[in-house]
């Protein structure tokens with residue numbers, strides 16, 4: 001145990017040291033073990049996430065193979081094909097999100113160019129409205145003058161991820177409020193507030209872990225990969241920004257991205 005009471009792993013090595021003498025070398029391998037556990041968890045998670053759609057896919061393909069073509073009504077065949085297509089697309093999203101994550105991890109910060117974030121928000125809102133299918137109300141307050149020095153593709157992905165999540169985790173008739181403004185310190189803030197299912201306090205710090213979902217069944221049925229917030233967090237860190245999450249179970253959540261003043265570029269409109 002270390003002074004703060006936390007368990008540490010020590011590696012003791014006995015090395016011959018002169019005649020009949022030995023040297024005991026102690027190495028603290030806690031960090032190495034933690035990294036190894038994270039790596040193993042990650043491999044286990046990826047395998048599990050891919051195995052589920054693969055099992056469904058295999059099941060349908062075997063059924064199709066075992067059934068004589070004439071005994072399978074066209075409608076049923078089309079339903080099977082649709083399900084297989086969905087599972088294949090889901091696997092494709094997982095692989096593509098994993099590739100995005102590994103690219104993002106390869107460099108800590110990004111310079112980029114001036115990005116008109118308000119335009120990215122507008123198109124993310126259109127996408128969100130399409131997913132919502134008219135079931136939610138959208139309220140917006142967006143300052144078009146605020147631009148950010150950064151990578152457009154990354155900012156676009158972070159901006160739309162928060163809107164997509166708000167739609168996914170807000171029941172019918174809920175309201176989603178999207179704001180883009182400068183706060184009193186001159187930082188650019190993007191906030192997405194929903195009146196959705198909310199998140200328990202103990203889950204909030206874990207949301208940006210890869211594949212972490214509060215309710216696994218519910219999240220999978222929404223079509224997400226469980227990697228969206230992990231990707232968002234990486235993008236935000238690369239832009240020297242911060243992700244803040246406030247939520248109350250059954251009341252709703254606010255996800256906020258805060259960009260430092262040094263990244264803000266004010267434009268004349």
Ligand code: ADP
Pocket residue numbers: 165166169170194196197198199207212213214215219220223224225226227228229230253
């Ligand atoms: P997913 O693809 O599962 O949505 P994310 O990384 O985007 O993956 O989100 C991780 C988890 O965080 C979700 O599975 C969900 O449990 C929770 N979550 C994200 N956004 C919200 C929200 N607006 N309201 C409630 N829960 C949310």
